[in-house]
Amino acid sequence: MAENTQATQAPEVDYTLNNPDTLTKYKTAAAISQKVLEAVAGWCKEGEKIVELCQKGDQLLEEEISKVYKGKKISKGIGHPTTVSPSSYVTPYTPLVSEKEEAEVTLKAGEIVKIQLGAQIDGFGTIVCDMVIVGAGDVVTGREADLIHATYYANELLLRLMVPPGLLASGTEEEKKKAAAEKAPTQAQISTLLEKVAKTYDCNVVENTTSWIFDRNEIEGEKKIILSPANGVRGDGVPAVGEVWGVEVGLSLGSGKVKDLPLRATLHRRTTTTYILKRPSSRQTLSEVVKKFGQFPFSLRQLDDEKAAKVGVVECVRNGVLRQYEPAGDSDNAPVSRLLTTLAITKNGITRLAAPNAPDLSKYQTDKKIEDEEILKILERPLARSTGSKTNKNKKKKAAAKKADGAQEE
Known part of the structure; x- marks a missing residue:
């Protein structure tokens, strides 16, 4: 078996x-x-x-x-x-x-x-x-x-x-x-x-x-x-x-x-941390995040209910289930x-x-x-070695074939 x-x-x-x-x-x-x-x-x-x-x-x-x-x-x-x-x-x-x-x-x-x-x-x-x-x-x-x-x-x-x-x-x-x-x-x-x-x-x-x-x-x-x-x-x-x-x-x-910056963090990303969330709003927000974005960054405005998401992410961030990106600017x-x-x-x-x-x-x-x-x-320095473009080779072949066809027609 x-x-x-x-x-x-x-x-x-x-x-x-x-x-x-x-x-x-x-x-x-x-x-x-x-x-x-x-x-x-x-x-x-x-x-x-x-x-x-x-x-x-x-x-x-x-x-x-x-x-x-x-x-x-x-x-x-x-x-x-x-x-x-x-x-x-x-x-x-x-x-x-x-x-x-x-x-x-x-x-x-x-x-x-x-x-x-x-x-x-x-x-x-x-x-x-x-x-x-x-x-x-x-x-x-x-x-x-x-x-x-x-x-x-x-x-x-x-x-x-x-x-x-x-x-x-x-x-x-x-x-x-x-x-x-x-x-x-x-x-x-x-x-x-x-x-x-x-x-x-x-x-x-x-x-x-x-x-x-x-x-x-x-x-x-x-x-x-x-x-x-x-x-x-x-x-x-x-x-x-x-x-x-x-x-x-x-x-x-x-x-x-x-x-x-004195602004709300609106950009978040799911981490690999697991935690049993207590609030239903937090669980609902995390569920939507997992389904829509996996572990890629997302903005709170991309969630179905932006206002509910602002509440729902609080517990997720506090317990490390979501990471929030703090807004930052030049100090001068x-x-x-x-x-x-x-x-x-x-x-x-x-x-x-x-x-x-x-x-x-x-x-x-x-x-x-x-x-x-x-x-x-x-x-x-070059970033890559020249490998000779296949596209150019194909174009040359096509051009040669076209030329040959033209000669035959004449």
């Missing part, structure tokens, strides 16, 4: 990047995240209400997610609700309709607004964050231009420091072995390099800016990289082939120090930037799954530039 039981057991599914289906699901989720991000960025105009932008973003996420993997028995949904953070806000911001004062908050001209959101397919989440300057003209000058340049280069530098040593090395076998034997940069070294970039543009890295390894149904895995750590926190782990990461960069025109109320890229590390290097758009730096005029030789050398 025991043998028959073993024979009928379903084979264990490989959820790593070794399984092509995993990368396909990540890429499908990423395409949705990217599409919605661009739509929300286009809606960020002066006078627009932040809560309405968040609602419209989530609605579009749900519409796009509903179009993929139809009829398949796999979970899919919002992997991170739409958040629109004003200039000095460090954390993702998603106000509630029921908080009258916050529901009226609108975008102001000249603000650097950070948009963060994400989709998930079968537990594979892709989160992306980009920023826009509200009402910016054709050319941006001054401190905002400095911040855009600094953030772009800090991000490009960090992505290159995520590539495992020797992975993209060229030359003789001996040179490749030597490159592979090099140690990956420590988190202290990474922080130092990024702080040099920030200082070039008179900016500072936002303290405790954290990049996480992503696992299935988990956007805060065991490995993490913390830039400019404060209060004794430290990151742990080195990026490796076969991993997916959410890589974040945040810079400030102020000190980079962070303070709590200075403008801050944030970019977040979901990337996959494969044997060919880094694939940007969901990523902010590269800015046209010619539109952001600054008199500052990077002159540090070490940083310039790292920025010159």
Whole structure:
């Protein structure tokens, strides 16, 4: 009997990047995240209400997610609700309709607004964050231009420091072995390099800016990289082939120090802690969270009854069943930037799954530039090896066939 039981057991599914289906699901989720991000960025105009932008973003996420993997028995949904953070806000911001004062908050001209959101397919989440300057003209000058340049280069530098040593090395076998034997940069070294970039543009890295390894149904895995750590926190782990990461960069025109904001925490996430909740409202809220969001972040405004949810989460948070993300901002109320890229590390290097758009730096005029030789050398490194696009090969084949057909017709 025991043998028959073993024979009928379903084979264990490989959820790593070794399984092509995993990368396909990540890429499908990423395409949705990217599409919605661009739509929300286009809606960020002066006078627009932040809560309405968040609602419209989530609605579009749900519409796009509903179009993929139809009829398949796999979970899919919002992997991170739409958040629109004003200039000095460090954390993702998603106000509630029921908080009258916050529901009226609108975008102001000249603000650097950070948009963060994400989709998930079968537990594979892709989160992306980009920023826009509200009402910016054709050319941006001054401190905002400095911040855009600094953030772009800090991000490009960090992505290159995520590539495992020797992975993209060229030359003789001996040179490749030597490159592979090099140690990956420590988190202290990474922080130092990024702080040099920030200082070039008179900016500072936002303290405790954290990049996480992503696992299935988990956007805060065991490995993490913390830039400019404060209060004794430290990151742990080195990026490796076969991993997916959410890589974040945040810079400030102020000190980079962070303070709590006097706002309600509206962004939450389920933890792995179990606890027998006493209040029926708490149990009902948790049940809805589990069903709709699993362990992905959600906003209280996404629950059926926002007012009931505000009550229902209290016991859940107090007993560690839900984690709440405390709203935080720059301690000097200075403008801050944030970019977040979901990337996959494969044997060919880094694939940007969901990523902010590269800015046209010619539109952001600054008199500052990077002159540090070490940083310039790292920025010159490729992120991935060129594998020769199959699409291009196919196009060439089709073009040749078409040409041949044309010749025959003549």
